[in-house]
Amino acid sequence: MENFKVICFVIFVNLGVYCFACENDDTDFQSITEMCNQTHQTSAEKLLYLYDQGILQDENEMDPKCFLRCLFETSFMVSLEDGSYDNCKAVRYFGGMKTDDNSKQDELLKIAEKCGPKTDHADMCERTYRFVKCFITKGNEYLRGEVTVS
Numbered sequence: 779m780e781n782f783k784v785i786c787f788v789i790f791v792n793l794g795v796y797c798f799a800c801e802n803d804d805t806d807f808q809s810i811t812e813m814c815n816q817t818h819q820t821s822a823e824k825l826l827y828l829y830d831q832g833i834l835q836d837e838n839e840m841d842p843k844c845f846l847r848c849l850f851e852t853s854f855m856v857s858l859e860d861g862s863y864d865n866c867k868a869v870r871y872f873g874g875m876k877t878d879d880n881s882k883q884d885e886l887l888k889i890a891e892k893c894g895p896k897t898d899h900a901d902m903c904e905r906t907y908r909f910v911k912c913f914i915t916k917g918n919e920y921l922r923g924e925v926t927v928s
Contacts, residue, residue, distance in 0.1 A: 805853050807871060814848035829872070832914035834907070843907040850906050861902075863909060865890035872913055882920075885927045889916045 820842045828834050834842050850856040855867045865887055873886040893912035919925045 805867070807849075807853060810849060810852045814845050814852060818842070818845035818848055820845040828910070829914065832911055832918055834911075840903060843903040846910055847903045847906040851902075856906065861905070863890065863894045865894065868909075868913060872910065873917060885920055886917055888927045889913060889920060892916070 818841045824835065824842050825845075828842065847856075850863075850868075851858060853867065853871070855864050855871065856862070857864070868890050869883055869886045873883060890913050893909050893916065916925070920927055
């Protein structure tokens, strides 16, 4: 079994997809959300609007952006070492809010991979927000059938 994981890792690294990151994990997003909200108070309405529309109502407000950063860092959706995103975990978290159709997960993963490199920004709160904004916006377009992912 260990050899299979290594082979899977090598194959998927070459494709830009990390097999080990796509395994089920036991991340407690509810507890993480509560913890991050204590530090960066953000109303449920603001988050629901972001998750639905892919944009914050007030893009100058930093607390929701830093809330996302906290969520990503605490849940290990982003590497603290190199700033790379765990696309599988991001798809599981944000994609799971949009669809429970597992056949769409591969396409959502491709969207996450495309959004990651385009979000290079010195401020990690802004960088995380740009990734989420890109992923949700492009994911919504894909799920509505407006675009295809190649």
